Amino acid sequence: MRKIRRIMFLVSASIVLWFLSRFNYLLFHSIVEMMAMFTGVIIVFLAAASSFIGKNSLVFRLGVTYSIVVIIDFLHTLSYKGMGVFPSWSANHVTQFWILGRLLETAGLLLAIFIPGRNYNKLVAILLYSVGIIGIAMISTGTFPDCFIEGKGLTPFKIYSEYIIIGTLLLTMLNFSRIKNPEFLPFRKSYKHAFIFAILAELSFTMYSDIYGFTNMLGHIFRFISYYTIFGGIIINIIKNPISTLYHQLEEDNKKFREMNMKQQTLYENIKELEDFRVNFLRSISHELKTTLNVIYGNIQLMEMGVYGDVANLKEPLKALRNATKHSEELVNNLLDLSRAETGGLQVKMEPLTFSVFERVVKEYEQLAKQKGLEFKFKFEGKEPFSGDFMILSMILSNLLSNAVKYTDRGIVKGTLGADNEKLYIEVSDTGKGIPEEMREKIFQPFSSLSKERRSSGLGLAIVKKFTEIMGGKISLTSEEWKGSTFRVEICTCSQEEHDRKEHI
DSSP: OHHHHHHHHHHHHHHHHHHHHHHHHHEEEEEEEEHHHHHHHHHHHHHHTTTOOTTTTTTHHHHHHHHHHHHHHHOOOOOOOOOOSSTTTTTHHHHHHHHHHHHHHHHHHHHHHSSTTTTHHHHHHHHHHHHHHHHHHHHHHTTOOEEEEETTTEHHHHHHHHHHHHHHHHHHHHHHHHOOOOTGGGGHHHHHHHHHHHHHHHTTTOOOSSSSSSSHHHHHHHHHHHHHHHHIIIHHHHHOHHHHHHHHHHHHHHHHHHHHHHHHHHHHHHHHHHHHHHHHHHHHHHHHHHHHHHHHHHHHHHHHHTTSSOGGHHHHHHHHHHHHHHHHHHHHHHHHHHHHHTTTOOOOEEEOGGGGHHHHHHHHHHHHHHHOOOOEEEEEESSSSSEOHHHHHHHHHHHHHHHHHHSEEEEEEEEEEOOOEEEEEEEEEOOOOOOOOGGGTTTGTTOOOOOSOOOOOOOOHHHHHHHHHTTTTTEEEEEETTTTEEEEEEEEOOHHHHHHHHHHO
């Protein structure tokens, strides 16, 4: 029923417009052009509104096109012969504005379909506005190709341009009907009808020899029907049924979201699989290497004891072998510790501790420091017993002292292990080369080393950071190049509830 009413209205409106053209052609022409411009302006406003929802929607693309086309149509209307707005302009100027407007309109519609994604907005806006401004300037200065000559009619340029416009409309209509993009679906039928009447209008505009003639009038009636179809089928549809329009947009967004989610899920599974493989590989190879190193180290000890005969002339090679084996064992132990920490295989076992249980670790690095000619100072302070995990705290202290001694060539290495009612802290400082600012985050990553010249696994500080985090603590670093560095680890010794409350405060 609605379709019949719409057809009846168009037939009635066409008859009224035809009668009006016989009595006052300028009024008839102005009404048709005002209908087209009004439709274009509404599309531009709707495009501005749609930009808040989706900048790549069809409505936004049409708005880019019609924002320049409306200006050219306005100039076409004002310059029409008999309007008197531009007395020096002729029918040629009117026809030139017509061709410029239609070429931009059809090009914009075609590009709206063929250029996907974000590239459309800026690219097409720049192209259309550039051509539009240049075209207006050429018409105003008389350099635009002639389209109509008084007494002769249309020029070949105008006629061929109309055929190009018709071909572009046909190509756009065919591709528009095949597109399955949800943005286009609500408007497909309406635009198909609009394209058909636009093509009929352009065909009519290839036949007239008088701008007030019958075929010119017929072309304008087809133009009125085309824009009425756009207005009724597209604009009213958007205004009256925004939920339907948004539904198609949301459907497309939802589809993209599902595809992205599937890709992310696949990527996550691949990363997890690779991470599991890495951790298991490290754990497996570390155990195998440790067994082999124990055999090598055991045989070195037996050789040094003379079990295999006199090795007096092999003292230096055996010493080098023992040091290399010790370094390799340290690397393997670090790999095992890091593997346990990353896989959650390391459990925190809190127990009452005294400072004396850490003296062995301190003595070991005190001897290494003295061998390098370094001054070594370490103190224990605070209350004891205190609560902590001996194995984890020993590893943290050992790695911090090891790094300090290893990277200090002269000066002093100082350390403190302290405890109070709320926290346990370990602080180790040195007078080494210091750490460059750009490296202060990287050094806590596995296999990061400050110097390629010194033998280092690059795992010590990564283990310290991981173990500190497992115990709910934090590590800080202050350093000044060529003056030294200070690492400080703080671990809460209060109950978990108290710890959480302090974190919130």
